[in-house]
Amino acid sequence: MNILLTGGTGYIGSHTAAILLELGHQVILLDNLSNSNSNVLAKLKTITGYQIPFVHSDVRDTQTLQDVLKSHDIKAVIHFAGLKAVGESTEQPITYYSNNIQGTISLLQAMQATSIKTLVFSSSATVYGEPHYLPLDEKHPTHATNPYGRSKLHIEEILSDVAQSDPEWRIISLRYFNPVGAHPSGLIGENPQGIPNNLMPYIAQVASRQRSQLNVFGNDYPTPDGTGIRDYIHIMDLASGHAAALDYLKMQSGYIAINLGTGQGYSVLEMVKAYEHACGHEIPYSIAPRRSGDIAICYANPALAYDLLNWQASYTLDAMCASTWKFQQMLHQNNTI
Ligand code: NAD
Ligand code: UFG
Numbered sequence: 001m002n003i004l005l006t007g008g009t010g011y012i013g014s015h016t017a018a019i020l021l022e023l024g025h026q027v028i029l030l031d032n033l034s035n036s037n038s039n040v041l042a043k044l045k046t047i048t049g050y051q052i053p054f055v056h057s058d059v060r061d062t063q064t065l066q067d068v069l070k071s072h073d074i075k076a077v078i079h080f081a082g083l084k085a086v087g088e089s090t091e092q093p094i095t096y097y098s099n100n101i102q103g104t105i106s107l108l109q110a111m112q113a114t115s116i117k118t119l120v121f122s123s124s125a126t127v128y129g130e131p132h133y134l135p136l137d138e139k140h141p142t143h144a145t146n147p148y149g150r151s152k153l154h155i156e157e158i159l160s161d162v163a164q165s166d167p168e169w170r171i172i173s174l175r176y177f178n179p180v181g182a183h184p185s186g187l188i189g190e191n192p193q194g195i196p197n198n199l200m201p202y203i204a205q206v207a208s209r210q211r212s213q214l215n216v217f218g219n220d221y222p223t224p225d226g227t228g229i230r231d232y233i234h235i236m237d238l239a240s241g242h243a244a245a246l247d248y249l250k251m252q253s254g255y256i257a258i259n260l261g262t263g264q265g266y267s268v269l270e271m272v273k274a275y276e277h278a279c280g281h282e283i284p285y286s287i288a289p290r291r292s293g294d295i296a297i298c299y300a301n302p303a304l305a306y307d308l309l310n311w312q313a314s315y316t317l318d319a320m321c322a323s324t325w326k327f328q329q330m331l332h333q334n335n336t337i
Helices: 011-022 040-048 062-071 086-091 093-113 147-165 199-207 235-251 268-279 303-309 317-333
Strands: 002-006 026-031 054-056 076-079 118-124 170-176 178-180 214-217 232-234 254-260 285-288
Touching: 002 011, 011 026, 011 040, 011 235, 026 062, 062 093, 076 093, 076 235, 086 093, 086 147, 093 118, 093 147, 118 147, 118 235, 147 170, 147 254, 170 235, 178 199, 178 235, 199 214, 199 268, 199 317, 214 268, 232 235, 232 317, 235 254, 235 303, 254 303, 268 317
Parallel strands: 002 026, 002 076, 026 054, 076 118, 118 170, 170 254, 178 232, 214 285
Antiparallel strands: none
C-alpha cells in the first residue's frame, strides 16, 4: 500500500517509514523540515535500500498535499507533522494552533478532495492531563493544560466529527506515551536541536559529555524514589504500532483513540540507572525544583491496543537505553552533532 507520512523525516516518522518499508509498503514522506533534516533520507536508504520519495512542503499547503495524494496513488496517511514542545506552545500558541490544527484541517481537506479517507493521527498521552486513576485507559477523562495538549485534543475532536459525518472515513488517533530509543542500526534516532526538553535525549547528552549533568526535576513526588514516573516506549515498538493501526483500518471504519504504551512506569532515577548500565559510566545529576506543569505518574493501560490491533510493546528498558547510546555514539563518530 502507498502511504503518505506527513512529518515523515522527524523522529517517529522516520522510524515508522523504516518499519513500513520492511513490511512491504511504499512510503512517501512530506515535511517542511522545521524540526528535522533531509539527511535522514540517505540514512533510511542505507537501512532499507530504498530511495524514499520526499516532498519538501508544509501541510498547510493544501494544493500540494492534494497533488501528492493523487500523483503517488496514496491509500492512507499517517499524520505526524506538528510542533511538540510544551513550553514553547505556551509562548507561541498561535504558531502551535496554526501548525497543528490548521495543518490537520488542510490535510483533511486534501484527503476529502481526493477521496482518501484512511488516517492515523499522532496524538499524545498529554490529552489525559492530571490522572484521576492509573493506569490510564482510553475512557479516562481528557483535559489539556497547555496549548500543545489542547491542539491534540481539538484535533481528536475534529477527527471524531469528521468520521461521524461520513462512514467512509477510517481514523485512529494513537495516544503515544513517552517514545524513546533509536533504530537498531544506530543511524536514526532523536537528535533535538538546542537544549533537549525531554529526559532521554538530555541523559544521552550528559552521557556523551556534551552536558555536565542532568537536572532531575523534583524528588518530592508521591512515588517510591520521589521522582516522576513515565511509561517509556521503544521507538521501534511505537513504529510497529502504526503498521498495526493501518491493518486494523482495513477492516474498520469510524473513529477511535488508542493508547500506545507499555503499561510499565519507570522513575527518572530508574532511567538514569538503566542508562548508566548501557553506557558503562556514571550519569551525574542533581536535584532541581519541579518543572511547572509536570505530573507525578503517568502510564498506560495498553489493553485496547492488544485487543484491537493485536499489538503490544516488546522491547525492554535496557534495549531503549542501549539503542539511544548507540545512536549517540554514532552521532559523535560522524561529527554530526
Ligand atoms: P519531530 O519534531 O521529530 O517530527 C515532526 C515533524 O513534523 C518534523 O520533521 C517537522 O519538521 C515536521 N513538521 C512540523 N510542522 C510541520 C508542518 N506544518 N508541515 C510539514 N511538516 C511539519 O517529532 P516526533 O517526536 O517525531 O513527533 C511526531 C508527532 O508525534 C508529533 O505530532 C508529536 O506531537 C507527536 N507526539 C510526539 C511525542 C514525543 O514524545 N516524541 C509524544 C506524543 C506525541
Ligand atoms: N525530567 C527531568 N529532567 C529533564 C527532563 C525531564 O527530570 O531534564 C523528568 C520530568 O520531570 C518527567 C520525566 O523526566 O518526570 C519525563 O519528562 P519528559 O520531558 O521526557 O516527558 P513528559 O512526560 O514530560 O512529556 C512527554 C512529551 C509530551 C507528551 C508526553 C506524553 O514531551 O509532549 O510525554 O506522551 F505529551
